Amino acid sequence: MTPKVAAFLGQSAPATPCLVLDLDRVAENYRALRTALPAAKIYYAVKANPAAPILRLLAGLGSCFDAASIQEIDECIAAGAPADAISFGNTVKKPSAIAAAHKHGVPLYAFDSTEELHKIAQFAPGAKVYCRIAVNNVGAEWPLSKKFGTTIDRARELMLEAPTLGLIPHGLSFHVGSQQTGTLAYELAIAQVAMLFTDLKAAGLELKMLNLGGGYPIRYQDDVPDNDTFGTAIMHAMTEHFGNDLPDMLIEPGRAMVGNAGVVAAEAILVCRRIPEDERRWVYLDIGRFGGLAETEGESIRYRITAGNGVTGPVVLAGPSCDGVDVMYEKTPYRLPLDLAAGDRVLIHDTGAYVTSYASQNFNGFAPLAEHYL
Numbered sequence: 001m002t003p004k005v006a007a008f009l010g011q012s013a014p015a016t017p018c019l020v021l022d023l024d025r026v027a028e029n030y031r032a033l034r035t036a037l038p039a040a041k042i043y044y045a046v047k048a049n050p051a052a053p054i055l056r057l058l059a060g061l062g063s064c065f066d067a068a069s070i071q072e073i074d075e076c077i078a079a080g081a082p083a084d085a086i087s088f089g090n091t092v093k094k095p096s097a098i099a100a101a102h103k104h105g106v107p108l109y110a111f112d113s114t115e116e117l118h119k120i121a122q123f124a125p126g127a128k129v130y131c132r133i134a135v136n137n138v139g140a141e142w143p144l145s146k147k148f149g150t151t152i153d154r155a156r157e158l159m160l161e162a163p164t165l166g167l168i169p170h171g172l173s174f175h176v177g178s179q180q181t182g183t184l185a186y187e188l189a190i191a192q193v194a195m196l197f198t199d200l201k202a203a204g205l206e207l208k209m210l211n212l213g214g215g216y217p218i219r220y221q222d223d224v225p226d227n228d229t230f231g232t233a234i235m236h237a238m239t240e241h242f243g244n245d246l247p248d249m250l251i252e253p254g255r256a257m258v259g260n261a262g263v264v265a266a267e268a269i270l271v272c273r274r275i276p277e278d279e280r281r282w283v284y285l286d287i288g289r290f291g292g293l294a295e296t297e298g299e300s301i302r303y304r305i306t307a308g309n310g311v312t313g314p315v316v317l318a319g320p321s322c323d324g325v326d327v328m329y330e331k332t333p334y335r336l337p338l339d340l341a342a343g344d345r346v347l348i349h350d351t352g353a354y355v356t357s358y359a360s361q362n363f364n365g366f367a368p369l370a371e372h373y374l
Contacts, residue, residue: 001263001347001349002022002024002025002261004022004024004374005020005021005022005262005263005374008020008372008374009263009265009347012372014265014370014372015370016265016266016267016286016287016345016369017264017265017266017267017285017286017287017291017292017369017370018264018265018369018370018371018372019262019263019264019292019351019352019355019356019369019370019371019372020262020263020264020265020372020374021049021051021054021258021261021262021263021352021371021372021373021374022261022262022374023053023054023057023261023373023374025260025261025352026054026057026058026257026258026261026352027057027061029253029256029257029258029260029261030042030044030058030061030063030257031061032227033216033227033251033253033256033257035227035228036226036227036228036230036231037227037230037231037234037235037249037251039235039238039246039249040212040249040250040251041064041248041249041250041251042063042064042251042253043063043064043065043066043087043089043211043250043251043252044058044063044064044065044066044252044253044254044257045066045089045214045252045253045254045257046065046066046067046068046072046075046076046254047068047072047254047354047357048254048255048257048258048259048353048354048357049254049258049262049352049353049354049355049356049357050072050075050357051356051371051373052075052078052079053373054258054373055075055076055078055079055080055081056079056080058257059076059079059080059081059085060080063081063085064081064085064086064087064250065081065085065086065087066086066087066089066252066254067086067087067088067089067090067106068089068090069090069097070094070096070097070100070101073086073088073100073101073104073106077104083104083105083106083107084105084106084107086101086104086106086108087106087107087108087109087110087211087250088101088106088108088109088110089108089110089173089211089252090110091110091111091112091113091116091132091148091149092116093109093116093119093120095119095122095123096123098119098120098123098124099123099124101124102123102124102125102127106124107127107128108127108128108129108130108170109124109127109128109129109130110129110130110131110132110173110211111129111130111131111132111158112131112132112133112134112148112149112150112155112158113150113158114158114161117129117158117161117162117165117167118165120167121162121165121166121167125166125167126166126167126168127167127168128167128168128170129162129167129168129169129170130170130171130172130173130209130211131150131155131158131159131172131173132148132149132150132172132173132174132175133149133150133151133152133155133172133173133174133189133192133193133196134148134149134150134151134174135149135174135175135176135185135188135189135192136176136185136188136189137176137177137180137185138182138184138185138188140176140177140178140179140180140181140185140215141177141178141179141180141181141217141300141301143177143178148175149174149175152192152193152195152196155172155196156196156199156200156203159172159200159205159207160200160203160205163205169200169205169207170207170208170209171207171208171209171210171211171247171248172193172196172197172207172209172210172211173210173211173212173213173250174189174192174193174211174212174213175213175214175215175252176189176213176215177215178214178215178254178255179215179217179218179224179255179300179301180215180216180217181217181222181224181225182225183225183229183230183233183234185215186212186215186230186233186234186237187233187236187237189212190210190212190234190237190238190241191237191240191241193210194241194242195241197210197242197247207247208247208248209247209248209249209250210247210248210249210250211249211250211251211252212234212249212250212251212252213251213252214251214252214253214254214255214256216230216251216253216255216256217255217256218255218256218259218260218350218353219260219350220301220302220303220304220349220350221302221303221304227256254353254354255353255354257353258352258353259350259351259352259353260350260352261352262350262351262352262353262355263347263348263349263350263351263352264287264292264347264348264351264355264369265345265346265347266285266286266287266345266346266347266348267285267286267343267344267345267346268283268284268285268307268340268341268342268343268344268345268346269284269285269286269320269342270282270283270284270342271283271284271340271341271342279313279314280313280314280315280316281313281314281315281316281336281340282315282316282318283315283316283317283318283336283340283346284318284319284320285317285318285319285320285346286320286366287319287320287348287369288318288319288320288321288326288327288328289319289325289326289327289328290319290321290323290326290359290360290363290364290366291319291320291321291359291360291363291366291368291369292351292354292355292356292358292359292368292369293319293328293348293351293355293358294354294358295354295358296328296329299328299329299330299331299332302329302332303348303349303350303351304348304349304350305317305334305336305346305347305348305349306346306347306349307336307337307340307344307345307346307347308337308339308340308344308345309337310337310338310339311337311338312335312336312337312338313335313336313337313338314333314334314335315334315335315336316329316330316334317329317334320364320366321363321364321366322364323363323364355369356368356369356371
């Protein structure tokens with residue numbers, strides 16, 4: 001928690017649940033990523049947190065943007081981003097969204113199937129396209145390989161088909177999974193796609209760009225490699241497999257840009273012993289899985305959670321809704337003060353990414369959490 005966020009929480013005592021985010025930290029994160037991987041253009045993954053103050057800040061710093069929908073594209077343009085600084089990175093797009101993005105002047109479109117490629121050809125004629133490859137997500141706390149990406153062999157066929165449809169086969173992409181805790185997945189993926197670059201060049205197709213996706217982590221409870229470690233590993237792999245003939249490089253940080261800039265202030269609404277023979281108290285908060293903490297599914301993302309001081313004891317953490325799956329942490333050993341009671345403030349740290357964008361609109365009548373950008 002930054003001093004600016006701490007001061008706001010102490011002086012304003014905002015109603016909970018709410019996210020309080022320090023924009024200065026976002027700017028610091030952007031500059032740190034630029035320093036760690038200067039050869040790559042940064043395309044902020046808007047889905048991590050699409051708040052207008054963040055988009056305006058990053059547009060002013062010269063960032064590009066990875067958008068998942070026409071709504072995100074519109075928000076980026078409204079925040080001052082030029083259309084040619086936006087990539088339509090979702091491989092599953094409505095025809096109307098493709099047409100609207102093309103009308104805006106968005107140049108880059110992702111795909112991983114022949115059907116999507118044909119849609120792009122029809123609704124964004126002449127566009128630059130890049131094919132997403134499914135790669136090993138080893139080390140990721142939030143894997144992404146199940147739903148997206150195609151095989152190397154299929155990608156070769158699709159990229160060779162693109163020019164016959166009037167499209168520009170611009171490059172390839174991959175994503176090693178969100179909250180990546182090691183560099184191995186990047187190294188394996190770069191080696192894999194480099195062979196396809198070589199194969200396509202031999203077939204007469206010279207690609208210009210490699211999108212290395214996101215995955216860059218932040219520290220929640222456990223240490224993770226820093227930006228420089230990832231930058232060094234990525235550049236070593238790139239030069240090893242591409243030599244001096246490096247393609248244009250893109251990265252799509254989301255969590256690493258905004259995650260550690262925000263804190264969720266919540267309130268304990270019930271603290272009780274549900275099962276007499278279980279020493280753990282159940283702590284119900286006014287925010288849960290449906291209020292924005294969706295990444296606690298499977299207890300994959302384990303936020304640091306604090307409340308008051310004093311002697312602590314084991315707890316189970318759950319949300320406020322009348323849904324039985326609205327339990328955040330039952331297996332992970334969390335501890336909170338023994339004197340914690342209903343009405344006390346609980347802080348959930350490093351929640352600047354994905355919390356507001358995952359929040360339901362009105363489940364059980366609970367409004368989405370408030371947002372404060374400082």
